[in-house]
Amino acid sequence: MTATQLHAQLPPQLMTTPPLLTVSGVNRRFGDVVALHDVSARVYPGEVLGIVGESGSGKSTLLRMMNLEDTPDSGDYRLALPGVTGNLFELDRFARRMLCARHIGIVYQNPHLGLLMKNSSSGNVAERLLIAGERSFATLRSKARVALEASEFPLARMDAPPIELSGGMQQRVQLAKAIALEPALLLLDEPTTGLDVSVQALVLDTLKRLQRDRAITMVIVSHDLGVIRTMADRVMVMRRGRVVEEGLADQIFQDPQHEYTQALVHAKL
């Protein structure tokens, strides 16, 4: 008996806004390894979806797909945004790049993936704006400053290269870069893993503040239940490439149904 069988939910009745993000039936194999098996997810505008699971559960693979960095063997991906139609997995490289630049921001666990470490921090943010076609130096400066400020980055250091910054500051630069174009969707891949606990709390607080002020739709992936509990409205629990349980965050943490989720939650508490 699985949790989903027992608690099959009705389709939304009151929520009339369509989901911003819909992925359905995503399958992905790497050789013999099943990375994702028939995974589906929906995220509504302004919502924070947390995806939790241990290493190898497929959660990061799913996030990379939402960022169009990888294509599944089969599956469908839609974003309800003006001018965005069809299965996004079928877009060509150019269309993907433009879509990601304009509508999706991402923060990686490893800042080396998301940042040019030797460029200035403000330049890292400016690059996003340059891709979108901004050609005024003054505007680049002021928009980079706004984004860095929103990420609570100390502006006195805005021209320091990330390589000279602490881990927490590097994540803020990534975040500033991700939100510079005011994306509809913000993807966070273990954004605080590897940071000191106190720094972790500050970065999470920044994210929370941003979410509150701008109502950005977010998908956050973490193996850290504390992070998910702080951030997420709804939670998806993944294991071995499958979604084992899905629910409101407080329900997942207070009344987990699946054996695996119970073990996970109890291990945390």
Place this chain on the structure above:
Amino acid sequence: MTPVLTVEGLTKSFDMHHLGQRLHAFSGISFTLHPGEFLLLKGANGVGKSTLLRTLYRSYLPRAGHIWYHAPEGRIDLARAADVDVALLRRREIGFVTQFLIARPRVAAEEVVAEPLRRAGVAAPEALEQARRWLAEFGVKRDLWRAYPTTFSGGEQQKVNLARALILPQRLLLLDEPTASLDAGARAALVRRLDELKAQGVAMIGVFHHPGDVAGLIDREIELTVQEAMDDVAV
């Protein structure tokens, strides 16, 4: 008059996979709640009063039964409603008041309280003004308004919590021992606010350690009785 809530045969148990056991909380609970009604849940400690409140709020998933909530758009079964619908109702019209504040670091008390209003679309200055009014009403000292509740004592935190939970008129309020750890002044303010909300038609279900605190508000009572605690089941 259309009820706010119609509960039918509500049953909750917890499957504890690591023990291979099922813990029964309550079963077959039915009742109807109308606008402006105040329902008190009674029963011994551990009988499942808080569990019932949390099941109604969908923090717990019911095992069987229906929780018909009569939303303005129509009837919806909270026992099986989509998560997004539940989340929407929680934002809009179902409130839950507990004795525990989930405080976030670096958010000032007045902002914590103003947040539900902000979410409902009230402009920041207006929301903050109302938040300050309610902080004052519950007896939080003025110099604490801009401080972070994480550093407050339990009693002060609870006042912030109440102000936040009660600032926005709901249609249904679930009260889980809100008077615990409150001083007399704050308790009086709470009862005043509840009375005011009740008069506005807000339906309430409450668990109180000292029901005498809210004696004047109670319309009806439900007594929960002890279930046999556990089954061994293959879960």
Place this chain on the structure above:
Amino acid sequence: MSLATLTKPWAAFSYGFLDASAKRELRRKMLKAIAVPGCQMPYASREVPMARGWGTGGLQVTLTLLKPTSRVKVIDQGADDSVNAASIRKFLHRVSGATETWDTLDATIIQSRHRVPEERLRDDQILVLQVPNPEPLRPVEPNMSTARQMHADADYGRLWLVLYEQIVRSGRVMQGAAYPSLVNGRHVMTPSPIPRWDVPKLNMARHLTFLSAGREKRLYAVPPFTRVEPLAFSDVPYKVEDHGNLTCSRSGVTGFFMNEIPQEDGSAVHELSDSHLGIKAIRRAEGEAAPIGATWYQNGEFRA
């Protein structure tokens, strides 16, 4: 009847050093390069009797374009009389019969390293620039496959970022020679190591420009009347070198790109980088007939 009466008299099968098939391949690539302005076309760079890096790319293009009736000028850093320029010019004459010239007005083909002549080129003239590194993205993207994708996507944000960083760090754009420029609104090219002074001369010019890199086996072109826009922020204008007020110490000419000649006492004097323009100016001053054509810059200001 003898064998001699049955065959044609001996004549060279081909001229211009390269064999016919090599020239055909180059011609095709040059036509392609004209068709897609600024886009780098790969070609099979042949061996020529010169080391790679000494202008073999330019040389192959010139050899393909040459006719016995051509008049060819070769520039090395502005000068016609350097060993390099002289050797290449002599070689071109030997293998094709083309006439050697120093005069920009007289030439039909101008092969050049580092400079574009100061006198305006006409629509019957072709400029061939020698390019050491044809890839403008190399400083920002070491992987050439990725760089090609970036060209395909017109993904030039990183090049702009280089300019942004320079302004942030130094208060101005530091890029000197080989200033990345957008051709026909589509491809960014590196205009070979010509100074910033020379880039505007390629914009909407009457002449055809080929740029060719022998070692990297890439050639590209700027056809006549094609936009060449140096990358510049809308609020930080593109600036050429500050040579407008300098005077040539030998010819007395003012308002062109100058070479700086350090003196023993620590000071410096300047002389015209376009050496033949200087020579003509001196001859005119001495009363000889030495026609000087219209120049791109007048009194140190660029005239479009």
